[in-house]
Each structure stands twice: as C-alpha cells, then as structure tokens.
Amino acid sequence: METARSSDDDIEPTAREKDAATGDGDGDPAPPPRPGWRRWVMDTRPLRHRPFRRLWSSTTVTAVGSQLTAVAVPKQIYDITGSSAWVGYASFAGLLPLVVFALWGGVIADRIDRRTTMLVTNVGIAVTSLLFWAQSFAGLDSVAVLMVLLAAQQGFFGMNSPARSASVARLVPAAELPAATALQSTVAQTGMIIGPLLAGALIPVLGLPTLYLIDAVALCVTLWAVWKLPALPPLTEGAAGGGRRAGWRDVADGFRYIATHRILLMSFLADIIAMVFGMPRALFPQLAAHTYEPWGEGFALGLLFAAIPLGAVAGGLLSGTFSRARRHGLMVIAAVVSWGVAITGFGLSPNLWWAVAFLAFAGVADMVSMVFRGTILQSAATDDMRGRMQGVFTVVVAGGPRIADLLHGTAGSLLGARAAVVAGGVLVAVSTLGLAAAVPAFRRYTP
Known part of the structure; x- marks a missing residue:
C-alpha cells in the first residue's frame, strides 16, 4: 500500500497534526480574510491541501x-x-447494522490506519452495489435478498463513515476545520438534491439495474481517491490498544469520554434536540394532502422535501459568512434556536410559499449547526477518540430523524399536523436556550 509522500501537500500525518494544532498547515501561515464579495462565499482554502x-x-x-x-x-x-x-x-432493516457498525467502526478508526479502514469498507460497499445490480439484472424479485444486501451495505457504510470524518482533522490545519466541514456537508446536501432528481429521470430510460451499476462505478473512483491518501495511523501509542482486539469495551470508553467532556456532550444533545423534536418530515404528506392541497398534492410534497436540503446547500455556498467565527459553541446554539424558530414558522404557514421559505431557512440553520458541531467533534476530541466520536455522531444523525418520524407521526394524529410542528419547533428553541443557560462553558467554547 502507498504510504505518505514527500510533496508539499502530502505531509506525513504526525507533522500534519502538529500543523493543525498551530494553524500552520503545510508550514505556511493562514491567508488573511479574502477581500470584497469573496469573503461571503464558500471558503475553499482546505482544497489547497492535496490529501x-x-x-x-x-x-x-x-x-x-x-x-x-x-x-x-x-x-x-x-x-x-x-x-x-x-x-x-x-429502512429499519438497514438501521440496526448502521448503528452497530458505526459504533464499532468508530473504535476501528481509532485503532488502525484510517486509510486502510476506508479502503476495505469502500470495497465492501462497491461489492454490495454490484450485487444489487446483479439481482436486479437477473430479475430475482426477492425482498429478502434486497433487505440482506441493504443491511450489509449499511453496515459497511457505518464502519466507513467514522474513519472518513475523523480523517479530516489530520488533513487540514485546525483553523480551516469549519471550512472543510462546510465543503463536505455542502457536497452531501447537494447529492441529496441531484441524486433523487437524476434517479427519477434515469429510471424510465435506463431502468433500475443501471442505477445500481452507476453507483458501483462511482465507488471505483472513490477507491482510487482513497488509495492516493497518505497513511493515517493512530498518532498515540496507546491508541493501538496494546494488540488487544477492538471490542464493545472500547465503545463504552467512547461514551464515557463524551459524558466527561461537557462540550462534546452538549454538541450531541443540541443535535438530538433539533432532530428529535424539530424534524417534521413524517407530516409532509399530511400537510401536502390537506393544508397545501390547492397547490397540488404532488407538487407541494416535492417542494416540502426539497426545501431543507436546498436551504442547506445555499448556506454552504455562502459559508464564508460564518465559517471563520471563533465562538463555535455559541454558533451551534444560535443555529439550533434558529432551526426551532424556522420550524415554528413553517407550522404556522397557511401558504405553501411561506412554508417552503421557512423550511429553506431551517436548512441554512442546519448547515451552520452541522459545520460547527462537526468542527467541535474534530477539535475538542483527541485523535485517539475522534473515530468513536464520529461513530456516535453517525448514530445520532441516522437515528434522530427516525425517532422524529415516530414522534411527529403520533403527535400529528393526536394534535393535528400543524399543531404538532409548532409544538416541536417551540420545544427545540426553548430546550436549546435552557441548555445554553445551564452550561455556560458551551456557549463560550472556542477551539
């Protein structure tokens, strides 16, 4: 396997970590703020670093x-x-392996070379994509086969995600972590918009098997890019675990680490509050069918689902307006409170266009929250714990909206869709302000 190279940007991981600690990536001082309109748009400085x-x-x-x-x-x-x-x-068949392997994968990411972990798991994801193509091309029409393949793919993704996310702090200086997180998050949100639209256009023309095959080919490109990364072994001798196998005791160590580090704990709690109480997507079909039915049920439903990711992408493209902020804890609090206010406004909107506008604003707030929560996980955790922190983060991101679906679906049946949305938005804002008041260290946190 390829090891770290000697070009200016391919700095050996330990040196990269030292640079990150001082903000002197690649030995050069960070450039001053960009002049004029460029300071408002996405900060692309992290892309200067080849890895x-x-x-x-x-x-x-x-x-x-x-x-x-x-x-x-x-x-x-x-x-x-x-x-x-x-x-x-x-969907639930894929949730359990995602949760289990994200937690275990976080331990693996802290114990062995993260580049190796990404290579192995990307191969696994690519193989499952090829098997998806094979079963569809052969016309098996077996739900059991599909669910097994989905569970396997989600398991590989669960192991891949912590290693991928935890590697960012080793590849860019600490001062550029918010910008790097914004770049990663914006791409992910853009894929959530373009991917489904492209799939809808291609299914009638090429059929389902070809969609699986395109995904498998795309993963080959990913494998090449990961192969070209420098080695990313554990930085501390203790991270290797003394030859001991990674196990659930290590997962428990990760949760204990969170419990004893208030800044990390608060970042997770803020996300849980926002997603569980304030993600009303389960009510979108009901609102489209009744409240916004005059605009056309299908049209309204499509706009409701697209509004949040569209707002998030807009926030990412304009992330230069906030990515240089130093009060990361305060930015998370402000973003989550803004999310709650926006969801409340969405619930009070009798007009579809106001509803879409409030959801888009919620998407912007979500992008700000993602950027600074991700940065806190990278900067407040030591390198030997970053994998486990990202594993827990993956579980929260995957599990929170599913719990929200159950909660909002039940509340919508009892209270009505709009009342449930408003109650959830208010609860997000009030709970987050209470969290900020209870833990002053979080709102004062700077990296």
Missing part, C-alpha cells in the same frame, strides 16, 4: 451515486410488493 482535496473529491462522486441506490432500493421493493409498509421495514 483533503482527494477525500473531498471522493465524497463529491459518491454523494450522487449513493443517492441513486437510495432511490432504487425502495422503488424496487415497492414494485415487488406494492406495499409502502415493506419499504418502511427495509
């Missing part, structure tokens, strides 16, 4: 490709069964 540029380019390719499979699997299951319930069962 990060390779990691980011791999994310760019798979952000769209993975969404093709994300659309194709439920479509194929629905075509086979004619039941939305089976689509839901398949």
Whole structure:
C-alpha cells in the first residue's frame, strides 16, 4: 500500500497534526480574510491541501451515486410488493447494522490506519452495489435478498463513515476545520438534491439495474481517491490498544469520554434536540394532502422535501459568512434556536410559499449547526477518540430523524399536523436556550 509522500501537500500525518494544532498547515501561515464579495462565499482554502482535496473529491462522486441506490432500493421493493409498509421495514432493516457498525467502526478508526479502514469498507460497499445490480439484472424479485444486501451495505457504510470524518482533522490545519466541514456537508446536501432528481429521470430510460451499476462505478473512483491518501495511523501509542482486539469495551470508553467532556456532550444533545423534536418530515404528506392541497398534492410534497436540503446547500455556498467565527459553541446554539424558530414558522404557514421559505431557512440553520458541531467533534476530541466520536455522531444523525418520524407521526394524529410542528419547533428553541443557560462553558467554547 502507498504510504505518505514527500510533496508539499502530502505531509506525513504526525507533522500534519502538529500543523493543525498551530494553524500552520503545510508550514505556511493562514491567508488573511479574502477581500470584497469573496469573503461571503464558500471558503475553499482546505482544497489547497492535496490529501483533503482527494477525500473531498471522493465524497463529491459518491454523494450522487449513493443517492441513486437510495432511490432504487425502495422503488424496487415497492414494485415487488406494492406495499409502502415493506419499504418502511427495509429502512429499519438497514438501521440496526448502521448503528452497530458505526459504533464499532468508530473504535476501528481509532485503532488502525484510517486509510486502510476506508479502503476495505469502500470495497465492501462497491461489492454490495454490484450485487444489487446483479439481482436486479437477473430479475430475482426477492425482498429478502434486497433487505440482506441493504443491511450489509449499511453496515459497511457505518464502519466507513467514522474513519472518513475523523480523517479530516489530520488533513487540514485546525483553523480551516469549519471550512472543510462546510465543503463536505455542502457536497452531501447537494447529492441529496441531484441524486433523487437524476434517479427519477434515469429510471424510465435506463431502468433500475443501471442505477445500481452507476453507483458501483462511482465507488471505483472513490477507491482510487482513497488509495492516493497518505497513511493515517493512530498518532498515540496507546491508541493501538496494546494488540488487544477492538471490542464493545472500547465503545463504552467512547461514551464515557463524551459524558466527561461537557462540550462534546452538549454538541450531541443540541443535535438530538433539533432532530428529535424539530424534524417534521413524517407530516409532509399530511400537510401536502390537506393544508397545501390547492397547490397540488404532488407538487407541494416535492417542494416540502426539497426545501431543507436546498436551504442547506445555499448556506454552504455562502459559508464564508460564518465559517471563520471563533465562538463555535455559541454558533451551534444560535443555529439550533434558529432551526426551532424556522420550524415554528413553517407550522404556522397557511401558504405553501411561506412554508417552503421557512423550511429553506431551517436548512441554512442546519448547515451552520452541522459545520460547527462537526468542527467541535474534530477539535475538542483527541485523535485517539475522534473515530468513536464520529461513530456516535453517525448514530445520532441516522437515528434522530427516525425517532422524529415516530414522534411527529403520533403527535400529528393526536394534535393535528400543524399543531404538532409548532409544538416541536417551540420545544427545540426553548430546550436549546435552557441548555445554553445551564452550561455556560458551551456557549463560550472556542477551539
């Protein structure tokens, strides 16, 4: 396997970590703020570093490709069964391995070379994509096969995600972490918009098997980009665990680490509050069918689902307006409170266009929150714990919206859709302000 190279940007990991600690990436001082309008748009300084540029380019390719499979699997299951319930069962079939392997994968990311972990897991994801293509091309029409493949793919993704996310702090200086997180998050959100639209356009023309095949080919590009990364072994001798196998005791150590580091704990709690109480996507179909029905149910539903990621992408493109902020804890608090206010405004909107506007504003707030929560995880955790922190982060991101679906669906049936949305938004804002008042160190936190 390829090891660290000697070009200016491919700095050996330990040196990179030292540079990150001082903000002197590649031995050069960070450039001054950009003049004029450029200070408002996305900060692309992290792309000057070749290793990060390779990691980011791999994310760019798979952000769209993975969404093709994300659309194709439920479509194929629905075509086979004619039941939305089976689509839901398949979603939960993928949740358990995602949670389990994200937590375990976080330990692996802290114990062995993260580049190796990404290579192995990307191969696993690519193989499952090829198997998705093979079963669809052969016309198996087996829901059981689809659910097994989905569970396997989510397991590989769960192991891949902590290693990928925890590597960022080793590839860019500390001062550029918010900008790097904004670049990664913007690409992911853009894929959530372009991927489904592209899938919808390609299914009638090329069919489902081709969508799986495109995703598999995209993953080959990812493998090449990861192969070209420098080695990313544990920086501390203790991180290797003294030859002991990674186990669930190490996962428990990660949770204990969170519990004893208030800044990390508060960043997770803020995200849980926002996602569990303030993600009303389960109510979008009901609102589209009743409250916004005059605009056309299908049209309204599409706009509601697209509004948050569109706002997030807009926030990412204009991330120069906030990515240089130093009060990271305060930025998280402000963003989550803004999310709660925006969701409340969405619930009070009788007009579809106001509803979309409030959801788009919520997307901007979500991008700000993602940027600074991600940066806090990278900067407040030591390198030997970053993998486990990213594993827990993956679980929160994956599990929070699913809990929100259950909570909002139940509340919508009891209170009505709009009342449930408003109650959730108010609860987010009030709970976050209470959290900020209870833990002053979080709102004062700077890296």
